[in-house]
Amino acid sequence: MNKEETVQSVYSVKNFNLWYGNTQALKDISIEIPEKQVVAIIGPSGCGKSTFIKTLNRMVELVPTVKMKGSIHYNNEDIFKSNAKVEALRTEVGMVFQKPNPFPKSIYDNVAYGPRIHGIKDKKTLDEVVERGLKGAALWEEVKDRLSENAFGLSGGQQQRLCIARALAVEPEVILMDEPTSALDPLSTAKIEDLIHELKKDYSIIIVTHNMQQAARISDKTAFFLNGEIIEFGPTEKMYSKPDDKRTDDYISGKFG
Amino acid sequence: MKNKVVVPDEKQISRRITKNKLAQGIFFLATLFGMVVLATLIIRIFSQGIGYLNIDFLTNYASRRPEDAGIKAALLGTIWVMSITIPVSLILGVGTSIYLEEYAPKNKFTRFIELNLANLAGVPSVVFGLLGLTVFVRLLGMGRSILAGGLTMSLLILPVIVVASKEAIRSIPQEQYEAAYAMGATKWQIIRTVVLPAATPGILTGAILSLSRGVGETASLLMIGAMTFIAYTPTSILDSFTILPIQIFSWASRPQAEFQAVAAAGSIVLLIILILMNSLAIVIRNKYSKRY
Amino acid sequence: MKSTIRDRIQQNQSKQSYQNKIETIMPMLFLLMASLSILVTAGIIFTLFRETIYFFSQVPFIDFITGTEWYPFFANNPSYGILPLLSGTFTIAAIAMAVAVPFGLAAAIYLSEYASDRRRKVLKPILEVLAGVPTVVYGLFALTFVTPLLQTFMPSLPIFNALSPGIVVGIMIIPQVASLSQEAMNAVPQSMRDGALALGATRLEVALKIVIPGSLSGIISSLVLGLSRAIGETMIVATAAGSTPNLGFTPTESIQTMTAYIVQVSLGDATFGSTIYYSIYAVGMTLFLFTLIMNLFANHISRKYREVY
Numbered sequence: 001m002n003k004e005e006t007v008q009s010v011y012s013v014k015n016f017n018l019w020y021g022n023t024q025a026l027k028d029i030s031i032e033i034p035e036k037q038v039v040a041i042i043g044p045s046g047c048g049k050s051t052f053i054k055t056l057n058r059m060v061e062l063v064p065t066v067k068m069k070g071s072i073h074y075n076n077e078d079i080f081k082s083n084a085k086v087e088a089l090r091t092e093v094g095m096v097f098q099k100p101n102p103f104p105k106s107i108y109d110n111v112a113y114g115p116r117i118h119g120i121k122d123k124k125t126l127d128e129v130v131e132r133g134l135k136g137a138a139l140w141e142e143v144k145d146r147l148s149e150n151a152f153g154l155s156g157g158q159q160q161r162l163c164i165a166r167a168l169a170v171e172p173e174v175i176l177m178d179e180p181t182s183a184l185d186p187l188s189t190a191k192i193e194d195l196i197h198e199l200k201k202d203y204s205i206i207i208v209t210h211n212m213q214q215a216a217r218i219s220d221k222t223a224f225f226l227n228g229e230i231i232e233f234g235p236t237e238k239m240y241s242k243p244d245d246k247r248t249d250d251y252i253s254g255k256f257g
Numbered sequence: 258m259k260n261k262v263v264v265p266d267e268k269q270i271s272r273r274i275t276k277n278k279l280a281q282g283i284f285f286l287a288t289l290f291g292m293v294v295l296a297t298l299i300i301r302i303f304s305q306g307i308g309y310l311n312i313d314f315l316t317n318y319a320s321r322r323p324e325d326a327g328i329k330a331a332l333l334g335t336i337w338v339m340s341i342t343i344p345v346s347l348i349l350g351v352g353t354s355i356y357l358e359e360y361a362p363k364n365k366f367t368r369f370i371e372l373n374l375a376n377l378a379g380v381p382s383v384v385f386g387l388l389g390l391t392v393f394v395r396l397l398g399m400g401r402s403i404l405a406g407g408l409t410m411s412l413l414i415l416p417v418i419v420v421a422s423k424e425a426i427r428s429i430p431q432e433q434y435e436a437a438y439a440m441g442a443t444k445w446q447i448i449r450t451v452v453l454p455a456a457t458p459g460i461l462t463g464a465i466l467s468l469s470r471g472v473g474e475t476a477s478l479l480m481i482g483a484m485t486f487i488a489y490t491p492t493s494i495l496d497s498f499t500i501l502p503i504q505i506f507s508w509a510s511r512p513q514a515e516f517q518a519v520a521a522a523g524s525i526v527l528l529i530i531l532i533l534m535n536s537l538a539i540v541i542r543n544k545y546s547k548r549y
Numbered sequence: 550m551k552s553t554i555r556d557r558i559q560q561n562q563s564k565q566s567y568q569n570k571i572e573t574i575m576p577m578l579f580l581l582m583a584s585l586s587i588l589v590t591a592g593i594i595f596t597l598f599r600e601t602i603y604f605f606s607q608v609p610f611i612d613f614i615t616g617t618e619w620y621p622f623f624a625n626n627p628s629y630g631i632l633p634l635l636s637g638t639f640t641i642a643a644i645a646m647a648v649a650v651p652f653g654l655a656a657a658i659y660l661s662e663y664a665s666d667r668r669r670k671v672l673k674p675i676l677e678v679l680a681g682v683p684t685v686v687y688g689l690f691a692l693t694f695v696t697p698l699l700q701t702f703m704p705s706l707p708i709f710n711a712l713s714p715g716i717v718v719g720i721m722i723i724p725q726v727a728s729l730s731q732e733a734m735n736a737v738p739q740s741m742r743d744g745a746l747a748l749g750a751t752r753l754e755v756a757l758k759i760v761i762p763g764s765l766s767g768i769i770s771s772l773v774l775g776l777s778r779a780i781g782e783t784m785i786v787a788t789a790a791g792s793t794p795n796l797g798f799t800p801t802e803s804i805q806t807m808t809a810y811i812v813q814v815s816l817g818d819a820t821f822g823s824t825i826y827y828s829i830y831a832v833g834m835t836l837f838l839f840t841l842i843m844n845l846f847a848n849h850i851s852r853k854y855r856e857v858y
């Protein structure tokens with residue numbers, strides 16, 4: 001019975017429940033998130049997929065009324081254990097949001113933000129980090145001559161890649177993406193999708209998406225959320241060809257959502 | 258054909274429309290009334306005081322003879338008092354608003370602070386003057402000094418600065434906080450690197466407007482005893498002083514029309530200072546307003 | 550290659566005791582600053598209370614609140630009845646409200662219900678400049694322009710009277726009444742206006758029958774705040790209303806308000822420790838209580854209306 005898993009889990013979630021006040025948003029979630037793969041989370045709006053991804057870096061705790069039960073382990077460490085530092089977790093787990101949210105600072109300062117707040121100050125290292133981050137986010141060629149310009153002057157797609165670069169700068173292990181292309185045009189979306197393909201060589205990526213075609217294009221595994229529960233979780237091809245659950249099939253074939 | 262219950266009555270309708278038009282005209286004129294008064298006031302003060310307004314007026318001390326009277330001591334006094342009020346009220350005001358917007362739990366104590374600030378904003382300035390007189394001048398032994406005046410004025414405009422700073426902080430979008438939290442920033446790092454830089458223009462605008470209220474403030478500093486005849490330049494914050502609006506008041510309360518004209522000349526200088534401060538605030542606001 | 554930054558960050562994170570200290574000190578520092586505002590209120594109440602108590606050890610409380618004569622400067626047999634100062638204060642306040650209520654509310658209705666966005670953006674800031682004019686300049690204006698102007702219609706009007714400063718105080722608070730009332734009117738949902746307009750109501754009917762009833766508590770709150778400002782206004786009355794404490798409500802006579810009395814004493818040489826010196830605290834306390842009650846009341850009702858929609 002010693003069935004060794006071939007892929008390591010980066011996150012291990014067991015019987016996790018979450019409430020906003022008295023409304024239960026997540027019900028008995030159990031899921032193993034594999035390392036260095038792209039996991040897509042799909043489901044209709046209000047199904048808890050955003051809440052779930054924000055739980056993984058404990059951003060959900062910014063909502064004052066939130067209550068939680070169950071366990072989440074990141075690299076075999078309980079993320080809720082009393083001496084766990086939420087700042088340390090968030091340094092190892094980067095996040096990209098629905099709407100690009102660069103700071104009203106220069107492009108350089110945006111990417112250098114993370115290293116700086118974590119105490120890295122010398123110019124030479126920061127220069128390297130900024131260049132590496134922007135290259136990693138496939139933005140370097142477009143902005144290398146105007147690093148000191150305000151980030152708000154970039155286009156929406158460029159801003160979102162800047163936000164990815166900002167997340168990459170502290171060299172995280174996991175990148176959480178909460179509908180990162182929902183505010184972008186198709187061309188910028190395609191660029192970000194290409195980028196995700198590149199990034200999964202080095203990072204574990206968890207992406208929430210509204211767009212089922214996108215999930216099919218970029219993910220290795222897909223989880224289908226409905227009303228705060230995981231209905232089905234498996235390899236993406238299987239989910240899209242012959243899902244086990246009728247509701248998954250209905251959602252993917254567009255009967256509701 | 259069925260009978261309609263409501264038959265449009267052309268006469269009644271046109272009467273109602275006329276009434277509406279008439280009311281609109283009256284409301285508009287009432288709105289203009291304030292502006293007409295403002296224009297009258299400005300024209301009146303200028304025509305009354307312009308004759309006394311020259312370089313000597315700015316560089317002379319107050320005098321028994323209206324043609325020699327000047328506002329040097331008052332102008333310097335205002336600057337000295339402001340040099341205490343600006344840092345004290347800004348630090349306390351911004352600190353308070355950071356606490357209320359960023360740290361304060363939603364409990365009774367927080368609500369109490371908010372209510373208390375709202376009420377302080379409505380306390381008449383003479384009452385602040387009584388506080389300053391008792392606590393700063395007497396209890397803490399500062400005497401009728403610039404220091405006592407500056408501190409009294411700081412407390413007076415504190416509620417206004419708090420309101421302005423809170424608004425500036427609240428206008429920062431939630432996404433900015435999320436971005437910083439997701440990078441692993443701590444609360445204080447977020448305040449230092451995200452909140453304060455983004456809120457600074459708003460805080461500055463509000464602070465300048467509050468300070469311009471302070472520049473025109475008279476009653477509270479009268480209580481401190483700033484109506485002394487000053488014919489020297491202050492050299493320390495413990496010197497006695499007078500300020501521009503009090504100098505104006507002291508001239509205005511003389512029976513001679515000449516001194517009232519001198520008071521008007523002082524008012525022109527005061528109004529120009531206020532216009533400059535307000536313009537600065539508007540420039541800052543316009544320069545930084547369209548950002549998110 | 551991938552380890553360098555991560556390692557350095559982790560090293561930094563493991564020795565962050567300095568950072569931890571800042572994270573605990575800063576909130577306490579800010580809490581301290583926020584609490585100072587409470588200390589200010591406490592200071593006001595404490596100083597007023599202490600000196601007022603002392604005043605009442607020299608002048609009986611009952612004489613103070615029921616006395617009809619205020620002659621503190623009489624060397625022998627001074628009298629400290631606050632009623633003349635109260636009647637002076639309320640004469641000014643009544644005249645001021647008679648100016649500020651119609652003009653302030655009409656401006657609020659115009660700005661909220663009739664003016665186009667562009668026109669409002671021009672008119673409102675100009676109106677607010679009125680609130681920014683220093684009160685000492687208003688005082689000079691009342692004394693040297695409004696009073697002579699009134700004298701051309703009323704030749705018997707004395708130089709110092711309640712009417713002129715009362716009118717000017719009213720003008721000063723028009724912007725406050727207008728902008729707070731307009732905000733309250735704005736809070737009435739557009740859908741309610743649209744509903745009435747679609748039935749064929751005119752804008753005037755919408756304003757009078759929908760908007761004003763719907764924002765009544767906000768409007769009342771703005772009026773109470775305006776009244777509280779009028780009662781606390783000092784420099785205009787000190788400059789133009791004279792210093793004759795008179796019981797009664799005759800706008801054409803010289804009067805004295807509570808604020809003007811406090812100023813008068815602080816200008817003179819009332820010796821520290823004399824009854825006159827302590828009397829300004831008793832008057833200040835009365836003034837403070839009046840404005841406090843009004844502010845609390847205004848706060849209370851305006852918070853109530855915010856919850857309606």
